[in-house]
Amino acid sequence: MLKKVVMMLVLLTAILVIAACGNNNEEVDNTGAADNSNEEQNNNDQNADAEADDGDSIKIIAAHNQTDPENPYQDGLLAFKEAAESESGGSIEVEVHAGTLGTDEAELVESLQVGGADVVLVSPGFMSNTGIREIDLFALPYLFESYEHWEQTVDGEVGDEIAQIVQEESDDLFKMIGYWTAGVRHYYGKQPLESIDDLDGMTIRTQTSGVVADFWSQTGAVPTDVDWGELYQALQQNVVDSAENAYPYFVQQNHHETDNGRYTTETGHDYTTRFLLINNERFESFSEEHQEILLSAAEASVEAERQALYEQEDEYKQILLDDGGEVNEIDQTPFIEIAEPLQDEVAEEIGVTHLLEQIRDMR
Template structure:
């Protein structure tokens, strides 16, 4: 018995030593580890990103991480995991809520499931143009939306750009009339389905990964997204007709788990919050470059591009969608109106 007891003690000591030496995110999230000087803790956190390593949001994630490392003298390290290495968007958000993942960059769309105010971004033609959107996002009203996520055990740190969504089709489309009756792929939510109905099209919910084959085989006639997604997925190969109506502008959001946030000192919270805000300009610049590249590439590929000159006609057509879904967002819509110029 004494020999067995001695072995158990020895094994326990080895396991404890291994845990002390661990530098994983989970270990550091629990208590932090003391820095060399012994006065401030060090952390290693994980940031989940669904896009590829060279995508504008991923580049901004990395820039954010670099700013945090620099301003904390290397005490706070944030490892960015691109290409959905830590899971797809919806699953990652749940892990952030639980504190199993520290940060994520997500579209504002899925966040409406956690705070309904984010549903305002899915409403059609809410913003007149990109500057209008950013005037709102960078205001106190935009900050309020970020803070409202606290009720869902998360905290919004900053917004990133994702451009404007427009329609592209396998058939020539140069006007609103050309969309009539077309089967258009949409994300599965009531606003998008009602939007297609209002435009006279047929909403066809479908997973994003199935869109290329759907367009190729005729299961759908059209889809909608921003320039970079249209280009990077090569949807232009099977849907070479693009009409720029900019019906939605849904920003990206950089989010931190409330569990992670609560473990940080006021000083470290300030470092992370400021770095996130300071990374916005970098991301917007990277997005603009990629958007321009995408446009140039699809034009060279022979895509027919039509810009909607009279968007009032389109806005009038979807008024029923705003009447039906806008009431619950009226306070935010009134705030958005303040930033028109």
């Protein structure tokens, strides 16, 4: 009997030992399986991240204030869109707004500041409202004597320095990515100008503050604020006597067909500069590759916009004449005699006398 009990105890002990060994082996196998599962998941996560980077895309809102689809601004931004989307293989999408984010340039600057737009086109006068006074240099009347003179300036050291100033004084909010032109501006109004004296007391739609307004005030005219989108009606209804702009811009808007826009006098007072700006905070958030593509697209836009404008200067002057508008020339000397002291005064005030001298030396 005792022998049977001992044998049963031995057998039970053996069974327990075997069972314990089986459990230990199962734990080891499960641990190995878990390690393999974790490794596989990590690899999957890394692959997913890589795929996300490869498929990363951005959307750029680009805007100008002109509503006519034939405007050179539109040509420039469409060239920007085409180059950015093509060079990025579609990972950059550009949405172009022609006047739909505002026909007032101040609205576009505000949109750029608050993130409603990523790329905008604005003039020096409206940009100076942000407190960056140095850019008033490019708003000075009779600063340039030809398109060649203008290009040499903005594409050279002067343009580089102004671009750096814009970025620094905006606390890195604005980045200059291109200089466009809006043509050479002339007077147009209810009567031709035979001499500067004809401007005395005449209301003219132009900027109502800054160096541009000071210039027109000194000619005897009265600077008057009218939104670009409302100017046709203002000229037609005698709200203002005159305005000033380049042929492609005011002829496309049919200003020459109004009672107060029929007569153009080629004052040639401004070879205009326009700033193509990008929100720098957003720009810096992009990958290096996307940044390079956007800068390349900006170069394409500069070339396209300038070419379109130069071709349209003569084209739209002829359209004006064909529509019954009248054009005359005028001695610009009295205008220049007002402009040059104003240039000196403003350049000293805003600390860019050295840049003014560089521009004059390039004539």
